[in-house]
Amino acid sequence: MTMFLTIAVIVLIFVVIFQIAKASEYVAVLKGEEVSRKQNNKINGFLMIGFLVLGLIGVWYCNKLYYGKTLLPHDAASVEGARVDSMLWVTLAVTGIVFIITQILLFWFAYKYQENENRKVFYFPHNNKLEVIWTVIPAIALTVLVVIGLRNWFLFTGEPPQNAMVVEVTGKQFGWIYRYPGKDGAFGKKYYKNIDNATNSLGMIWEDELGHDDVVMEQTMYLVKGKPVKLVIGSRDVIHDVGLSHFRMKMDAVPGIPTTLWFTPKYTTKEMKEMTGNPNFQYEISCDQMCGNGHYSMKGVIEVVDQDEFDAWMIKQKAYYLTQFPDKDPANKPAADSTTKTAQVKPAVADKKTVVKL
């Protein structure tokens, strides 16, 4: 019922506008086209300047309403992110000045030079000096922005510092899998044809002993405050994207082509909760590349903690290999029944055709 009512109201408004429009056209014919055109011109010239004023007020008001809801009121959560922010402010200053000047000129000219019988237009087809000025000035401003940008770009995409920890992130429809290299600091090899959702979510090649201490988990990734982290990013199926808005970083996860990204977390999750005043604050990983119907729910969480907390957490984690082959776990070896268990598991291992990718 309300729907029909809405439609009726809309149709009514249309009819009213149409009648006014038609009437004004008749009036125009009666008054003479010249006269009515000049009237329209006056009204629209006035509206032009009105639009400029209201528009600029609107820009200010919009900023007032929404600035607080962006990421900008708080410090970026990574050392590199702070550089992104400072670059953002410089770019905003440059483009903001140009925006305000050109929009004012545009609407002011439109208002000021509206048709007037007494004005003789200025025949001004070209002026080389002016044109050179507004070729050169933008070029210089852009050069400055490019230099700032590229310095940051090479820093962000360059090698991470020596002390960086490494975490592997793998996207899948619709979630994230994280892998830590364990004590040996190296990841075991993997091959996608070994993937099995229940027993081997990343397709690790169990023969590779480097992988025996790798820790694999979903949902939450733990990182250390102040310690650079290098993410090695991949995907199991389609293209995803590791979006880290608080750290101001982002990198695609492409099947078959590993990518990397590094940054240095600056605040623990706890500190961010205090800074933002939001007790539910989380560092979220958002998938930023369209990856299917569950794209909008592909969420990961990063927990940034102190080194001590991290170590305490890490020590509790069990290597993925050991969770899949509990008999290999020294903790599970009350000597006596170890032989039987191995016997049970062995055929299962043999079953899995592991192909080593060279």
Added chain:
Amino acid sequence: MSNEAVVHAHGAVAAHEVHGDHHHEHHHHETFISKYVFSQDHKMIAKQFLITGMVWAVLGGLMSVLFRLQLGYPDATFPWLEDILGKWAKGGRITPEAYYALVTTHGTVLVFFVLTAGLSGTFANFLIPLQIGARDMASPFMNMLSYWFFFAASIVMLSSMFVETGPFSGGWTAYPPLSALGDASPGSKTGMDLWLISMALFVVSSLLGGLNYIATVLNMRTKGMSMTRLPLTIWALFFTAVLGVLSFPVLFSGFILLIFDRNFGTSFYLSDIFINGVGALPNEGGSAILYQHLFWFLGHPEVYIILLPAMGMVSEILSINSRKPIFGYIAMIGSIFAITVLAFLVWAHHMFVTGLNPFLGSIFVLLTLLIAVPSAIKVFNWLTTLWRGNIRFTPAMMFAIGFVSLFISGGLTGIWLGNSALDIHLHDTYFVIAHFHIVMGVASMFGMFAGIYHWFPKMYARYLNNTMGYIHFWVTIAGAYLIFWPMHYQGLAGMPRRYYDYSIWESFKQFAELNRFISTVAMIVFAVQLLFLFNFFYSIFKGRKVTKQNPWDATTLEWTAPIHPGHGNWEGEIPEVHRWAYDYGKDGKDFIPQTTPVGADESHH
């Protein structure tokens, strides 16, 4: 004269060369089919492109209203949605499948069918022969084919809405593996096949059209119409065609490889893939990034294919209605040329976060920001054109001014996104949506509206209603800013694109109220476009009649043709051109048509 030969060849209205004032009309037999359906008259083909484009604009706009409904009211249910969409809106709430299908089709249709075919298809067809002084295109038959391939593409795209697994839903860029694997997304099944067929037909259409436009501009200009006397519309449309002809084939090759990957077991784009519920796929060694290079090699020029015609028409309309020559004509051509060349060299700025070589990335940063220079030249030249003019606010002029405003606003954020180190933060957020909708979407739409309001009298020998035009303009420009300006803030909060629902995200859920506001404005703006549509069709039949041959006091050739030009455009001889297209306000004269010989006492500029 090759013009004559062409017209004689297909037996339309012919004109005699010999006697200029000798009016001689051939009453050629034309059936309904040959006049309105399989027409080879460039003016009729232009109208066909325009009206088909308008149908798609309504459909594409309606799609955006539907998905904005989901974004604005994620918790509400609308029973009538289920009546319209059936299983795609079970319980009155759009499903994620339907949401993504709507977003994807909205993008595809608006970019290709409305702003490419509907914009350059319409105005290249309509204006090139009329403004260069030709009787028709170089090949009217190819021109007709161009429209009908577009029509076929439209039919196939439309039919994809009705297949059981739904239309394609992986975003208008159709990145594989998502677009290659039906098991990864239901939309990538039959819907994607139809999408690819439709796009292939569309590429054929735009190549046929583009080659024709280039051939016509280069070969069929009337006597005295040197390249540097062409109106800027023609320059813009010419470079648009060049862009299309050089880049669409690359897109096509990308699509061919995708078709092979989908249907014939090749691995151009596929490698190392495990699909839940299916298992590991045999494909190895392909590169998903290869597709992105091929796609964006068209995809980036495409935004200039959309933007250049609008720029050309805006230049023309600003000059006419300021009663002043366009400022820096040669600089304007130079900047269009620079944009055309650079358009081919910046595609990878869409791929800064794909893991591409950082050095390569830095080159693309440089080239991308370089485009800001010719763009800045254009803006300053437009401003100077207005300066000390005598401005008539026709509805076309309003939209032209609106175009400049939007082009500034959206162009400036391009400087943010083109800088890779900033893009790494803003990529694929609402900031990008705000940027390209303002600079490419709405601005080009404004260019198109300006063109329609300005050349409607030439198309239909009637005027559009001015009052409705002014309402259309003011609501649309205010609405466009209200919709897209706040989206910058969402982008600065890191809010990703193409999300069906933000409520589970701690970082992005603070904008629920704003989303509702944007959706409401979107609906109002859509309604006002319907008002325009009404104005358009009403005025074709009932609009105020054009009584003056040259209603806008313009200098260009289309206004020397009869009010109701037949096939062949000019009844007598094709007029000869003696000067450039922008002699407004020269030597105290309001305007001097291009056909007026240069007087002995005329000043030089």
